[in-house]
Every structure is written in structure tokens, then in C-alpha cells.
Amino acid sequence: MNRGSSKGWHRALIGLLALAFAGPAPAQEVGPARGSLVLAGGGSRDGAILERFLELAGGPQAPIVVIPTAGGGAEYGPYWRGLLPLRRAGATNLTVLHTADRRQAESEDFVRPLRAARGVWFTGGRQWRLADAYLGTRVERELWALLERGGVIGGTSAGATIQGSYLARGDTRTNTIMMGDHERGFGFLKNVAVDQHLLKRNRQFDLIEIVRAHPEILGIGLDENTAIVVRGDRFEVIGSSYVAIYDHRRTLDSGGLFYLLAPGDRFDLAARQALRPSPAEEPLERVVERPWPAVEHER
Numbered sequence: 001m002n003r004g005s006s007k008g009w010h011r012a013l014i015g016l017l018a019l020a021f022a023g024p025a026p027a028q029e030v031g032p033a034r035g036s037l038v039l040a041g042g043g044s045r046d047g048a049i050l051e052r053f054l055e056l057a058g059g060p061q062a063p064i065v066v067i068p069t070a071g072g073g074a075e076y077g078p079y080w081r082g083l084l085p086l087r088r089a090g091a092t093n094l095t096v097l098h099t100a101d102r103r104q105a106e107s108e109d110f111v112r113p114l115r116a117a118r119g120v121w122f123t124g125g126r127q128w129r130l131a132d133a134y135l136g137t138r139v140e141r142e143l144w145a146l147l148e149r150g151g152v153i154g155g156t157s158a159g160a161t162i163q164g165s166y167l168a169r170g171d172t173r174t175n176t177i178m179m180g181d182h183e184r185g186f187g188f189l190k191n192v193a194v195d196q197h198l199l200k201r202n203r204q205f206d207l208i209e210i211v212r213a214h215p216e217i218l219g220i221g222l223d224e225n226t227a228i229v230v231r232g233d234r235f236e237v238i239g240s241s242y243v244a245i246y247d248h249r250r251t252l253d254s255g256g257l258f259y260l261l262a263p264g265d266r267f268d269l270a271a272r273q274a275l276r277p278s279p280a281e282e283p284l285e286r287v288v289e290r291p292w293p294a295v296e297h298e299r
Contacts, residue, residue: 041222122159
């Protein structure tokens with residue numbers, strides 16, 4: 001063996017040993033493996049949330065598909081007023097996509113705009129309408145494909161809740177029933193239930209019902225004009241109010257069943273660890289590893 005080939009063999013061996021000791025790359029446990037999510041709690045006064053969404057999509061000129069189906073309207077034209085917040089944020093390339101017909105949601109012509117999109121934005125309304133129209137259809141498959149190619153999916157109010165795996169307030173009769181006749185969302189966030197309009201509508205205690213019934217689920221409550229930006233298994237809080245975390249394994253040291261994150265705070269979804277922004281990302285104080293207390297159920 002000559003000296004050149006010997007050096008090459010040694011380099012290859014070192015590379016193989018490094019891979020063996022490094023092990024496989026960690027898989028995402030909760031968030032999407034690629035792409036980004038923006039989940040907003042309703043309200044439209046904080047333009048920075050939509051500006052961040054457009055930035056993640058590639059800028060104001062990026063092709064964006066807007067899906068208003070949660071609103072329950074029969075038709076949404078190009079001059080629909082629900083596009084105004086995105087236009088104020090600078091978006092110039094918007095396409096509205098809407099149907100309540102699952103057969104149409106399976107058609108090639110209908111999903112074509114999704115294949116060219118860099119971002120999708122779901123507007124508010126009732127989240128079960130999105131489930132009825134799109135779960136299990138080609139639309140849902142194209143949403144996953146968008147994330148896989150590095151795009152961004154965002155939504156406000158119902159458009160945030162549908163992104164969790166458990167569909168909070170999914171009942172067709174009223175939005176006050178937390179565990180209703182629709183319980184499955186798109187699952188871009190696994191083992192997560194998302195609520196919205198949290199403090200504005202005095203909903204801060206409502207997710208407790210879901211997390212008590214399903215202790216494996218992480219509850220995330222979003223106040224208005226506030227959002228989380230998810231990349232992999234981490235999210236950052238942006239906006240002007242608070243995000244509440246409901247984790248059956250953790251409470252405040254005072255016994256509180258949820259705790260609040262402020263703008264700038266970060267959260268590790270896999271470790272379920274809240275982090276304050278600092279050079280060392282310090283864990284949130286006063287959150288302790290302690291299961292929620294049991295409750296007596298009425299017989």
C-alpha cells in the first residue's frame with residue numbers, strides 16, 4: 001500500500017469511528033423535523049407576528065396560501081378583508097384556498113397552489129371545520145410536504161389550535177366544550193393541545209380538563225396578540241402578552257397547575273423545559289418536577 005492510499009484509508013477509518021461514536025442524529029419528538037410553525041392566539045394588533053411568518057417564508061414576495069375555511073363562509077374572493085393583516089405586514093403574493101368539499105380537497109387542481117407555496121396561513125373561526133374539510137386528504141399531505149421542504153405553516157385562533165394533535169374546543173355545538181365530537185388536529189405538534197384567546201377571554205383554567213384526562217398531552221394556551229414560533233423541538237414566545245404551559249408532570253412550587261411564559265422566553269418541547277433568555281438559557285424558576293394532584297371524580 002503506498003503512502004497516499006494509506007493516508008486515505010486512515011482518514012476513512014477515523015470518519016467511520018466518529019460516526020459510530022456519535023450515534024444517529026436525534027429525531028424530533030414533538031415539532032416538525034423540518035420547516036417552521038407560527039401559532040398565534042388571536043387578535044391582529046401585533047404586526048410583528050405576521051412579519052415573522054413572512055420572514056420564515058422567505059420574505060414579502062414569497063408565495064403564501066391563505067386558508068379561511070374555519071370561518072364557515074361559502075366563498076372567499078381575492079378582496080376578502082381577512083387578507084388585510086397579511087397585506088399590511090407586506091405580503092404581495094397571496095392565494096386564497098377554500099373548500100368544504102373533501103372530494104375537492106383531494107383534487108390535483110385544488111392543491112396545486114400548495115405545491116408552489118413557501119407558507120400557509122390559517123385564519124380564525126371554528127377548528128373542526130378545518131378537520132372536516134382537510135384531515136386525511138391531499139391538502140393535509142401537501143401541508144406536510146411544505147414543511148418537509150422547509151416552508152412555514154402559521155395560523156391564528158382556530159388556525160393555531162388545528163396544528164396540535166389533540167383538537168381542543170373541537171365540538172360542533174359550541175366552542176365552550178373542551179373535549180368534543182372532534183378531537184384530532186393535524187398533529188404538526190405531537191401530544192399537544194393548543195388553546196387561544198387565553199387571558200382575553202378568561203380561558204386560563206380550561207386546558208386543565210384536557211391534560212387531566214390525557215396526562216401525556218402538553219397544553220399550550222396562547223393569549224391574543226401573542227404567538228409561538230416553533231422550529232424543531234423548540235419554540236420562542238413573541239408578541240405582547242403571555243403563553244401558558246400545562247404539564248401534568250410539572251407544577252409551580254406553589255402548587256399552580258400552569259405557568260406563564262413571557263415574550264422572549266423559550267421552551268424545549270421534548271424536555272418540557274421552560275428557559276429564560278440569557279447567555280446560558282437559565283431554566284424557569286419555581287417550576288418543579290411534581291405530578292398534578294389527583295382529583296375526586298363525581299360518580
